[in-house]
Amino acid sequence: MNDLIEPAEPDIEPARRGFFRNLSLVWLVPIAALIVSLGLAWQSYSQRGVAITITFPNATGVTPGETVIKYRDVVVGTVEKLTFTSDLSAVVVHARVDKDIAPYLDEDAQFWIVSPKVTARGVSGLSTVLSGVYIEGAWDETPGEQKYSFVGADGPPLVQPGRPGKRISLITNDGRLVSEGAPVYFHGIEVGRLEKPRLILSSDTIIVDAFIEAPHDRRLTTATRFWDTSGVSFKIGTGGVSLDFDSLASIIAGGIEFDNLFEGGEPVGPGHVFNIYPDESEARRSLIARTPGATVTVAAQFDESISGLEPGADVTYNGLKVGEVKALSAKAEDTAEGPQVRLFANLTIEPDRLGLKAGATEDEVLQFLEEAVERGLRARLATASIFSSALIVELVELPDAPPAKLDRTAEPLPILPTVPSDLPDFTATAEGVLERINKLPIEDVLNQAISLMASIEQVVRAEGTQKTPDAVLALIEDTRSLVNDEATRALPSDLRAAVTDLRQIVAEMKEAGTFETLTQAIQRADAAVANIETASEQIPALVEDLRALAAKANSLQAEELIASATRVLDSADKLIGTDAARELPPALTGALEEIRAAVAELRKGGAVENLNATMASTRDAAESVAAAVERLPELSARLERLVAQSEALIAAYGDRSEFNDETLATLREVRNAARSVSQLARAIERNPNSLLMGR
Amino acid sequence: MSVHDMANAGRTHEILTARRAGLVGCTTCGKVHPLDTRVCRRCGAALQSRDETSLQRVWAWLIAGLVAYIPANVYPMLITQTFGKRQESTIVGGVIELVHHGSWGVALIVFVASVVVPIGKFIAIAWLAISVRSRSAADGHTRQHVYEIVEFIGRWSMIDVFVVAILAALVQLDFVASVNPGTAAVSFALSVAFTMLSAQNFDPRLIWDAYEADDT
Known part of the structure; x- marks a missing residue:
């Protein structure tokens, strides 16, 4: 009965120490270290650029890990490694560019290797002498469809992508006139650059692209003519001696100038093709060819020597160039006195130069010529200038010429009637005049x-x-x-x-x-x-x-x-x-x-x-x-008239050429003498007292 | 059990630890107190028979050191610029370059100081920490020696950091030549510091506890 109900012995277990309670605060250190390391890694990864490849024919001076890619002279990437293309024909530069730049690398992005260069226009890339080469890139300011592989250019592009302006093509036959990067001038101001000239495979023509910067590209019209300004030109002609040279750079590297040679040209679009003329006067002469294809070709038969007449010689009408000699040919013909060789000159005539409307058909032109021939239009040889023996063909209207007709049925070309020139006598006349003088x-x-x-x-x-x-x-x-x-x-x-x-x-x-x-x-x-x-x-x-x-x-x-x-x-x-x-x-x-x-x-x-x-x-x-x-004045007036008459006489012998000038000068001396007499007389007349009073 | 007994036979009795003797030694001044004394009567330092969090701290610092050691090897240690040419070299990259240049001696020094020593230290500390826990059969004296070597050599792996620091301070000739420390220099210094702390946090008394455990 004494059973005391004792409470059951409780199971006493030591309080279980929590795992975290036991944990030392030191563990924060590795966690922090881990976080920092991961942060670093993430930062590196996020900053890691976009991999691109650029193919170059050769990679002079490019070193992996060192060579940088610059855009507007700011480093935007680094070259990582160099490999070859599978056929070893080119070097592939693997590079990484900054992430924020990458979206701009689209179709128009260009890369080239910058190395020191000495040209006529100056020294460039001098900074790379010490720092080694770098790759420069250029692209426009709008993101496009991103590209990852590019083909490197030989040098800086003529035009930075995205720059306003117009690209046109120029054609020449002489590659010496143009060189890459040569300036294009408008009235002596540089407004553009030439790109690399290239020879067209199918012909001898050299084509070179040029970029004309805005706003000057608006000056390009169908009236624009380009000509070469490089080098020194020295000319002696009837207009005297002229010596022209441009800037030193253009002498060495060549230069092209352009101008609108007539008003009302139509604006041209990009890619328009222009010719390069050897000089300005040639360019101005070329205006005749501004509507190529609309010319009419006729033949003129000359019985006299055509020595001095060459293809390209002018055909003038009253001194105005209306066409040019296209070709010279000879043709044997049977005549009463046996076979005879006749000389023909094919003349290309520009209808609108003759005052006909530009779109005149060949028939209309021939009709016009036919009527003109009836009125007395004839072809005649003439000298191009007094200093040269070069000949031109001039169309003259001689109403009293023997009647002739434009032979439109002749083959291969209609034949324009000719009259003998007075050329052969000319020299003799000139000599005679000289002798007499x-x-x-x-x-x-x-x-x-x-x-x-x-x-x-x-x-x-x-x-x-x-x-x-x-x-x-x-x-x-x-x-x-x-x-x-x-x-x-x-x-x-x-x-x-x-x-x-x-x-x-x-x-x-x-x-x-x-x-x-x-x-x-x-x-x-x-x-x-x-x-x-x-x-x-x-x-x-x-x-x-x-x-x-x-x-x-x-x-x-x-x-x-x-x-x-x-x-x-x-x-x-x-x-x-x-x-x-x-x-x-x-x-x-x-x-x-x-x-x-x-x-x-x-x-x-x-x-x-x-x-x-x-x-x-x-x-x-x-x-x-x-x-x-x-x-007394009457006397001097007479003297003067005499001199004038003598002058007129001499002038009748020909143009005011040099020997005439000599004679005229002599006569002028005489006239001056006469004038002195006249002046004396006038002085006396004005002030009769001077005779008494002295001056 | 029997194998252990055989191995440790004849030594067990030679070593009497303070704990077993019911005492605790002050780690600061060395005065011995009864085991339950909390504060050193002489210098006032806290008394601990065994530092229970010691291993935790060792592992924590060790891991921090390991973590720091990775960027120390990945990132460039030294950034040299000569005439605008920029060159970045990592630790191993620098060693390889030195070998290419034929400077075997210098390469060896750098390699030993920057690679062998830190890695060896990581391994040594990790081994110590593990062996203490797992009551491995390794000789206590061997462990003590390893610990002492780690303690001693730890500071010498800073040689690389010193070189970088001196170079960076001296060679600043703008365009002609300039030397700058890279990210790795900081990482490496931290890694060395962390491993030194790790070694310091190791309670060498733990080495001998393994024997006690064996005995009991």
């Missing part, structure tokens, strides 16, 4: 002119002439002393008293005969004037001579003309040398002397009133001199 006594004429001038000078310098001013001075001096005379000064004050005295004096003078002396002096002055007039009277004779000379000059006889001119000059010389002319100044002096005497007498007489009368007489005398001199 040589025979001209030009030196004699000059000597005569010089002696004439000397004579004139002599007259002017003659003592008498020189003295004249002295005399006048003396006269003035006397006058002044008279005016300064106390008596004269006293005049105004004593005027009232003097008036009465004057009347008295006049009365006395009449009685004493003083007036008669004065009249005598005036009469002598008149005589002097008469002397001058007699001298002048000989001038009309000289004029007569000149007129005769002019008449002879009209008869186109150069030698006689010159002889006449010589004679005229002789006459003129003689005239100047005549005693009368020489006496003229002394006569004048005499007259002045007389006047002076008169004044002196007046002074003695103290008659102021009469002074006025004396002065009036003197003026009359001067006017007489002027009247006589007035005829």
Whole structure:
């Protein structure tokens, strides 16, 4: 009963220590380390670029792990390794580019290896000398369909992708004119670049692409012509000597210039093909070919030598180029005198150059030519210029030419009638003219002119002439002393008293005969004037001579003309040398002397009133001199006309070529002499007193 | 049991641990106290007969060291730039390059200091930690020697980090030449530090406990 119910012994177990409770905080360290490491790994992975491959013909200087890929000079990737293509024909560069760049690597992405380069336009890629080469990439700013393998370019693309502008093609036959990267100029400003020229397999043509940057690409129209500006051009022609050279770079690397040579060209799209002409003038001449294919070809048969005529020679109509000689051919023909070789020139004629509308059909052109031939249109050989023996074909309208017709039925081409040219005579004529010129006594004429001038000078310098001013001075001096005379000064004050005295004096003078002396002096002055007039009277004779000379000059006889001119000059010389002319100044002096005497007498007489009368007489005398001199201009005008006529005569011999210029210059000398005479005359006319007063 | 007895015969009695003697030694000043004393009477350090969390900490540091050792080998240790040419070299890559250059001696030093020693340390510490737990048959003296070697040699594997640090400090000639430490330098330094901590956290008294366990 004592059963005590004891509680069951509890199972005592030590409190189970939790696994985590036991865990040391140190475990945070490896966890942190793991997190950091994983973070690093993830970062590396996420930053790891996109793998791309670029194929190059060779990978000069490219080192795996070192060579970088740059875009706008910023590193965007690294080369990882180099392999070959399966056929060993190229190097494949495996590279990684930044993830954010990768989407832009689409169809237009380009890669090239940058290495130091020295060109005519400067040194590029110098930084790679030390750092080693790198691969430069270029692509546009819009993401496209991503690409992972690319073909590397040889060098920087002419145009950065995405750059606005227009790409066109240029055609030339001479690859020396163009080189890769050569600039394209518009009025001397660089607006584009040439790409690599390539030879077309099927022909000799060289084609080179060019890129014209916006906004200059808008200048490209159908009126645009390109020509080569490289190098130095040296030309001698009728226009003189011209030496052109462009910038040094374009001399070395070549350069192309373009311009719109006429208004109203149609804008062209990308890929338009242009020709490159050797120079600007060639380009301008080429305008004729602006509607190629619309030309009409006719043949012209020449019976004379066509030496000097070459394919490409101009066909001109009244000096305007309307076409060119396309080909020369010979054809044997049976004639009455047996077989004969005839020479043909095929002429390509541009209808719109003839004023026909551009789209004229061949029939219309031939119709036009046919009518023109009826009016007298003929083909004729002519020299291209006086300096060369090259020939051109000119179409001339000769209404009095023997009737002919455009033979439209002729094979293979319609035949345009021709007229013999006057070419063969030309040289002889020119020689004859030269000979005649040589025979001209030009030196004699000059000597005569010089002696004439000397004579004139002599007259002017003659003592008498020189003295004249002295005399006048003396006269003035006397006058002044008279005016300064106390008596004269006293005049105004004593005027009232003097008036009465004057009347008295006049009365006395009449009685004493003083007036008669004065009249005598005036009469002598008149005589002097008469002397001058007699001298002048000989001038009309000289004029007569000149007129005769002019008449002879009209008869186109150069030698006689010159002889006449010589004679005229002789006459003129003689005239100047005549005693009368020489006496003229002394006569004048005499007259002045007389006047002076008169004044002196007046002074003695103290008659102021009469002074006025004396002065009036003197003026009359001067006017007489002027009247006589007035005829001098006529003389000089005659001389001038003579020269003009001689000039016209010489000009009739041909163009104003060099030998003509020489002759003209000589004649101009003569004319200058004449002008000097004329000037002298005019000076006297304008101011007759200058003859008296000196200049 | 019998095999163990045979192996440890004649030694069991030679070793008398403090715990068995009812004592606890201060790890700081070395003074011996009765087993249940909590604080050292002389230096005030906490007294523990056995550090129970020691192995945990060893493993934790060891794993951290191992984790750090991976980027230390994957990432470049040294980034050299000479005339704009950039060169990155990992530890092993550097060794291979040195061999290519014929510098066998230097290559050997670098290889030993940077590869053999750390890896050896990992293995040694792991072995110690495992052998202590599993009461392996290894000789206590051998374990003690391994532990001492690990303790001693641990600092020397920093040689690589020192080289990088000195080079990076000295060679800064801008464009001509410059040396910069890579990610691996930091990782490697951390790895070495972690393994040193790991070794330090190992309570060498545990080595001898294996004998006690054997005996009881």
